[in-house]
Amino acid sequence: MKRTIFFLADHTGITVEAMGRSLLSQFDGFTYETVHWPFIDSLDKARRVAERINQTTIESEQKPIVFTTLVDPQIRDYFKQLDVPVMDFFETFTARLEEELQLPSSHALGRFHTTDNNRAYDQRIHAVNFALNNDDGAVTRNYTTADLILIGVSRVGKTPTCLFLGLQHSVLAANYPLTEDDLENDLLPNVLNSYRDKLYGLTIDPHQLQRIRQERRPDRRYSSLEQCKMEIKLAEDLYKHYTIPYLDTTSMSIEEISARLLQHINRAAKVTNE
Known part of the structure; x- marks a missing residue:
């Protein structure tokens, strides 16, 4: 049975969904259904949401996971009393920022x-x-409007990078996975041929890729070092063959990766406008 994920917010809920989905995308094989509950700005609304969460626990016989960007301390504390895992993005970062900046948070709703x-x-x-x-290549008909199309093997960091670029920089970023069949054919997937100027490859050290995959699917061919080495080599060969720029993300944060990609997009735009 699919796990239920609740996205709770005191405003639109766009931020909590983007961040929550980005984290969940790291877990291959995990299936879930979502419940979105925006504009929770009173304890009365919080109680109604809590009733729904508790009912879901009873009906599904497993605890839902709650992601939240709620600001009001009373409302946040109310949900923490529930017997479910609560991922509180606001609290995770605010206390540390208050300490670093030596300033109190305003706890104002909707400041973002x-x-x-x-x-x-x-x-x-x-x-x-x-x-x-x-x-993940699920939809390709929108590639004509994309600013960037990231390509790479599974678990190389395409999805979180696309979400970060969108949330922080308004970049229209899509991504397409290079499968073993694509790599063994040594040919760029047909659907990508028309968008060569938008492609950018990601690569990673095979040992690090194996560690990432082992956490998701241990003891399988997919997560073996031999498989990771093979896929990375073939992917890099493909990039070189088609003169596709690519980036080794092994020791880079998502902010650093995004900064490099922004530089690439800006350079490409400058060339186009000249």
Whole structure:
């Protein structure tokens, strides 16, 4: 049975969904269904949501997982009393920032969305939705409007990078997985041929890739070092054959990866405009 995931927010819920889905995408084979509950700005609303969470636990006979960006301390504490795992993005980072900045948080609702540039905010929302809807090669018809199409083998970091680029920089980033069949044929998948100028490859040290895969699917051919070495070599050979720029992400944070990709996008845009 699929696990139920609750996304709770005191505003639109776009942020908590993007961050939650990004984390969940790291767990191959994990299937889930989602419940979105935005605009939880009172204890009365929180109680109604809690009833739904408890009912889900009873009906499914397993605890749902709750992701939240709730700001109000009372409402956050209310959900922490439930007998379910709660992933609190707000609390995770705010206390550390208060300590570092020597400033108290305002705990004001919707500050992330308070902006004089509504158009820029709408672009971020659109970019995050674009990343979610064009993840893992599931949909390719939107590639004509993509700013960037990341390609690479499984577990190399394509999905979280696309989401980060969308959420932080409004980049329309899609991603396409290079499967073993693609790599053994030594040919770029047909669906990508028309978008060669938008492609960017990701690679990683095979030993690190094995560690990542072992955490998800241990003791399988998919996560063997031999398989990881083979896939990485063939992927890099493909990049070189088609002159596709690529980046080794082994020792890079998602912020560093995104910064390099932004430089590439800006250079490409400059060449196009000249």
